[in-house]
Amino acid sequence: MAAFTTEKVTLVQHYTDRLFRFRTTRDPAFRFRSGEFVMIGLPGDNGKPILRAYSVASPAWDEEIEFFSIKVEDGPLTSRLQKIEVGDEIIVGKKPTGTLVLDALTPGKRLYMFSTGTGFAPFASLVREPETYEKFEEVIVTHTCRLVDELAYSGEIVDSLKDDPLVGDVAPAQLKYVSSCTREKHPLEGRITTLIESGKLFEVLGVPPLNPETDRVMICGSMEMIADTKALTEQAGLTEGSNAQPAQFVVEKAFVG
Numbered sequence: 669m670a671a672f673t674t675e676k677v678t679l680v681q682h683y684t685d686r687l688f689r690f691r692t693t694r695d696p697a698f699r700f701r702s703g704e705f706v707m708i709g710l711p712g713d714n715g716k717p718i719l720r721a722y723s724v725a726s727p728a729w730d731e732e733i734e735f736f737s738i739k740v741e742d743g744p745l746t747s748r749l750q751k752i753e754v755g756d757e758i759i760v761g762k763k764p765t766g767t768l769v770l771d772a773l774t775p776g777k778r779l780y781m782f783s784t785g786t787g788f789a790p791f792a793s794l795v796r797e798p799e800t801y802e803k804f805e806e807v808i809v810t811h812t813c814r815l816v817d818e819l820a821y822s823g824e825i826v827d828s829l830k831d832d833p834l835v836g837d838v839a840p841a842q843l844k845y846v847s848s849c850t851r852e853k854h855p856l857e858g859r860i861t862t863l864i865e866s867g868k869l870f871e872v873l874g875v876p877p878l879n880p881e882t883d884r885v886m887i888c889g890s891m892e893m894i895a896d897t898k899a900l901t902e903q904a905g906l907t908e909g910s911n912a913q914p915a916q917f918v919v920e921k922a923f924v925g
């Protein structure tokens with residue numbers, strides 16, 4: 669287990685019967701860039717750990733590590749993970765990685781972060797990262813869920829930014845948060861792809877449609893959501909980037925199981 673550390677759970681908060689967040693201690697040697705993911709897990713019945721990739725939801729400067737998780741009843745890991753309590757131990761990998769990082773994007777004016785479900789996790793990290801506001805004049809984060817209650821975590825994170833020790837002075841002026849629901853009444857209803865295609869998203873924000881000259885995009889959600897949102901982003905003329913070759917948009921799937 670040299671590639672992992674054992675961390676203690678310091679907080680568990682359940683939002684719905686499908687979603688919860690938890691925080692753990694952080695090894696002083698654990699370094700990551702806001703937006704990256706890491707392998708985490710619990711010991712299995714056979715002694716081998718059950719591991720899954722999870723985006724780190726806390727910013728790189730936080731003294732603890734935070735995760736935002738779905739509950740899957742028959743999921744090898746999440747069926748157990750959803751029962752953790754404060755004081756329990758979690759296995760955390762030492763090698764974070766991922767493409768939803770500022771380094772993978774070329775400079776621009778406006779940064780969009782499109783998310784569904786637990787795909788908001790990496791953006792919970794990035795909206796609390798000072799560099800996000802240094803690199804972009806406007807930061808727009810969207811979160812789409814089936815039910816209103818499932819938006820609680822993103823709403824809570826965004827609301828906390830005004831009191832954040834590092835971004836409290838800049839985030840309220842530079843960040844816009846847009847939430848939408850697909851199965852319940854909400855001020856804004858519909859899939860993010862529908863809101864982009866119809867132009868409703870840009871109308872609500874009071875900004876022009878996606879433009880490769882000014883806009884940069886990060887996408888995180890289900891495989892279907894990524895494929896559809898990526899297609900619309902490419903249709904607008906943006907080019908996909910990576911750590912090795914930064915460009916105008918990057919994608920990552922939301923991890924479950």
